[in-house]
Amino acid sequence: MTIADMVRILNAKVLIGADKLDTPVYTACCSDLMSDVLAFVDEKTVLITGLTNPHVVRTSEMLDLKCLVFARGKIPAADILESADEQGLVVIATKLTAFSACGVLYENGLRGVPVPVEWDSKEGD
Amino acid sequence: MEPLFKTVYQVARADYTSAGHASADIKRKLKQLGVGGDVLRRVAVASYEVELNLVIHSLGGELELNVFPDAVQLVSADVGPGIPDLAMAMKEGYSTANDEARSLGFGAGMGLPNMKRNADEFNIESTVGVGTTITMRFHLA
Numbered sequence: 001m002t003i004a005d006m007v008r009i010l011n012a013k014v015l016i017g018a019d020k021l022d023t024p025v026y027t028a029c030c031s032d033l034m035s036d037v038l039a040f041v042d043e044k045t046v047l048i049t050g051l052t053n054p055h056v057v058r059t060s061e062m063l064d065l066k067c068l069v070f071a072r073g074k075i076p077a078a079d080i081l082e083s084a085d086e087q088g089l090v091v092i093a094t095k096l097t098a099f100s101a102c103g104v105l106y107e108n109g110l111r112g113v114p115v116p117v118e119w120d121s122k123e124g125d
Numbered sequence: 126m127e128p129l130f131k132t133v134y135q136v137a138r139a140d141y142t143s144a145g146h147a148s149a150d151i152k153r154k155l156k157q158l159g160v161g162g163d164v165l166r167r168v169a170v171a172s173y174e175v176e177l178n179l180v181i182h183s184l185g186g187e188l189e190l191n192v193f194p195d196a197v198q199l200v201s202a203d204v205g206p207g208i209p210d211l212a213m214a215m216k217e218g219y220s221t222a223n224d225e226a227r228s229l230g231f232g233a234g235m236g237l238p239n240m241k242r243n244a245d246e247f248n249i250e251s252t253v254g255v256g257t258t259i260t261m262r263f264h265l266a
Contacts, residue, residue: 032230033230033231033233034229034230034231035230035231035232035233035234035235035236035239036233036235037230038170038173038174038235038239039233039235039238039239039242051229051230053229053230054142054145055144055145055229055230055231056230058144058145058148058149058173059173059230061145061149061152061169062145062148062149062152062166062169062170062172062173063166063169063170064166
């Protein structure tokens with residue numbers, strides 16, 4: 001799907017990057033823990049989050065993410081959006097919770113970023 | 126060997142607002158120097174992690190970028206407090222970050238292991254009461 005499809009599916013508001021909505025997206029991840037995003041995300045993907053501090057945009061910058069989706073109707077402050085704009089990120093906001101946003105996107109064909117997880121054998125598999 | 130390019134950033138303790146500025150600048154500079162793709166991304170992630178560590182855990186320090194013909198090097202050197210148990214600190218999920226860092230989405234105990242994963246060469250030395258120095262090299266293919 002494209003970011004434009006995500007906007008339609010999530011009934012989202014486009015905050016930044018209205019000229020890049022035809023960007024194709026294949027995967028997404030959802031987290032409020034930027035540590036995990038930095039550690040496990042290896043591709044230019046979409047991040048769905050409820051966290052609206054500047055580090056969400058900085059994390060996206062370091063990882064070259066394509067699109068940020070803010071859930072639960074949260075809108076980040078103007079300076080945060082400005083820095084997202086400088087980086088060429090697309091930023092959209094939806095009234096859906098992160099859980100529901102992930103659910104409808106998955107239903108429409110978007111898949112999770114592959115994350116290799118190893119368990120110790122004593123923890124089961 | 127003298128680096129082709131060198132720059133040093135001061136990183137202040139607990140300056141959560143500016144955390145990431147040095148790394149964003151490093152990424153920009155490397156891009157201008159023609160470093161791209163996977164290496165640029167790995168340097169950016171490791172740089173951001175180490176910069177955040179300076180802000181969250183150290184009493185202040187500096188982050189140095191050296192660019193050699195065959196590698197990018199990042200050196201983080203702080204003035205304390207030092208890490209008492211390096212083996213624990215290198216374990217995924219172990220963190221001593223405070224609530225402020227956690228409220229910003231950090232402190233999951235992934236920083237040091239993630240730096241090690243992203244760098245081609247990783248070295249950490251720490252002395253309690255003196256400081257911690259982390260050296261990372263990223264090979265340019």
